[in-house]
Amino acid sequence: MQLTYLKNVTTLQYNEERCTGCRMCTMVCPHGVFIMENKKAQITNKDQCMECGACMKNCAWDAIQVKAGVGCAAAIIWGRIRGTEPVCGCGDDSSSGNSSSCCG
Amino acid sequence: MNNQQNSCGCKPGKYIITAGGPVKRVSSVFTAQDRWGALKVRIDINRNNYRVTPGLYALNNPDETSPVFISANYKLSFDVLRKSLAGINGWILVLDTKGINVWCAAGKGTFGTEELIKQIKQAELADVVNHKQVIVPQLGAPGVAAHTVKAATGFSVVYGPVRAADLPAFLAAGNKADTAMRKVQFTLRDRFVLTPMEFVGAIRFMAIFFGILLAIQIIRGWNDPFSAVLFSSLISFIPYAGAFITATILFPLLLPILPGRAFALKGWILGLLWAGVYSGLYYLSAGTIEWQPLLPVILIAPALVAFITLNFTGASTYTSLSGVVKEMQYAVPAVIIAAICGAVSLILGQFVFA
Numbered sequence A: 001m002q003l004t005y006l007k008n009v010t011t012l013q014y015n016e017e018r019c020t021g022c023r024m025c026t027m028v029c030p031h032g033v034f035i036m037e038n039k040k041a042q043i044t045n046k047d048q049c050m051e052c053g054a055c056m057k058n059c060a061w062d063a064i065q066v067k068a069g070v071g072c073a074a075a076i077i078w079g080r081i082r083g084t085e086p087v088c089g090c091g092d093d094s095s096s097g098n099s100s101s102c103c104g
Numbered sequence B: 001m002n003n004q005q006n007s008c009g010c011k012p013g014k015y016i017i018t019a020g021g022p023v024k025r026v027s028s029v030f031t032a033q034d035r036w037g038a039l040k041v042r043i044d045i046n047r048n049n050y051r052v053t054p055g056l057y058a059l060n061n062p063d064e065t066s067p068v069f070i071s072a073n074y075k076l077s078f079d080v081l082r083k084s085l086a087g088i089n090g091w092i093l094v095l096d097t098k099g100i101n102v103w104c105a106a107g108k109g110t111f112g113t114e115e116l117i118k119q120i121k122q123a124e125l126a127d128v129v130n131h132k133q134v135i136v137p138q139l140g141a142p143g144v145a146a147h148t149v150k151a152a153t154g155f156s157v158v159y160g161p162v163r164a165a166d167l168p169a170f171l172a173a174g175n176k177a178d179t180a181m182r183k184v185q186f187t188l189r190d191r192f193v194l195t196p197m198e199f200v201g202a203i204r205f206m207a208i209f210f211g212i213l214l215a216i217q218i219i220r221g222w223n224d225p226f227s228a229v230l231f232s233s234l235i236s237f238i239p240y241a242g243a244f245i246t247a248t249i250l251f252p253l254l255l256p257i258l259p260g261r262a263f264a265l266k267g268w269i270l271g272l273l274w275a276g277v278y279s280g281l282y283y284l285s286a287g288t289i290e291w292q293p294l295l296p297v298i299l300i301a302p303a304l305v306a307f308i309t310l311n312f313t314g315a316s317t318y319t320s321l322s323g324v325v326k327e328m329q330y331a332v333p334a335v336i337i338a339a340i341c342g343a344v345s346l347i348l349g350q351f352v353f354a
């Protein structure tokens, strides 16, 4: 069963003109968001994007932009409290106060 | 580096001599000790001791043509990798991710471009193997820019499958993963293995809840024997204990079939179901429906479930930052309002209209 999270929320943006067709984004995306069509990458199901940032990081031609982050409520709450970006604080040496379980 | 000998705990532990120096040898065989260790990590015991010393390891009997696999120094990641590669000779290059798994460390950047470049150079990988390729787990891709690694070291990054178990098929296909191997799933089994940790994580929270109920009963039954006070506290704790079990065990299992997309909404619905079941059981045993014991449960239990399940977004494999931020805008105020109303009804029911 394909699980889908909220619709129309992802910050994923793709600029087809910059794409050289290297296929990297189709290989790194854990949710099959990109496919190849006519030697260019295309977004197929945008709502599957979990904003992990893998595609942007591995596109050497800056064709992809996304505000990468963790989809983890505990991280967001702790980020607000500490005034930092939400990071997954699991398994850290020090911050055992964060019991977010994103490190299964 | 002195503790390298025992840091991964896996036999046979001899050294292999390479052009890049001696490399510690490990095996794909999983021992009973490994299994026990894995269980302890799952339930959060001694988690920080479960690290592997970063650096290069020889898996089984590799030579200069064998593939190089990149791993995190979280013992479970390392163990799953070597176990999946049974009968395969290769090299494992362990990055220093501070004992955190590949996915989480990639998000933080500790499993990342710089660390990979550093370890490739430190291990003198170019002298150990005669090819120019490293296999990085696909889930490490958020931290690794393949083109930057290539420019700095000459090694090209090939992304392996999401699941280490697919590695033999990946290698057999000439280092190619099909679409199924590239997708993250969240199967019943995946969700099931998360439940013990979810439950253990909620115990502290449960203790606070019980403490509050105990305090209420102590004030109410000031002149009663403590055993009676304890008994009534335990009775009043039943619906909330049920809510904790609902949220930490039932919710992960039922996730795909619960209505809605937002985790807090799914959780709230499941919590209301539990509150309904509890009210029914209450009616069966007491023979009447009274608001004093039931209204607080109907208000607080679903909000409690929703709050815990909102946090399950962190354990899931498909939620995005933007999505969680959006659902929290509604969910957090709703939980707070329901909890306040529930607390007021609890106090009124116990002290004013008792």
Ligand code: SF4
Pocket: A018, A019, A020, A021, A022, A023, A024, A025, A026, A040, A041, A055, A058, A059, A060, A061, A062, A063, A064
């Ligand atoms: S990684 Fe960039 S250049 Fe390569 S196919 Fe994807 S969008 Fe195109």
Ligand code: SF4
Pocket: A012, A028, A029, A030, A031, A032, A033, A034, A048, A049, A050, A051, A052, A053, A054, A055, A056, A066
């Ligand atoms: S951010 Fe992650 S999930 Fe979204 S499209 Fe890129 S690789 Fe896929």
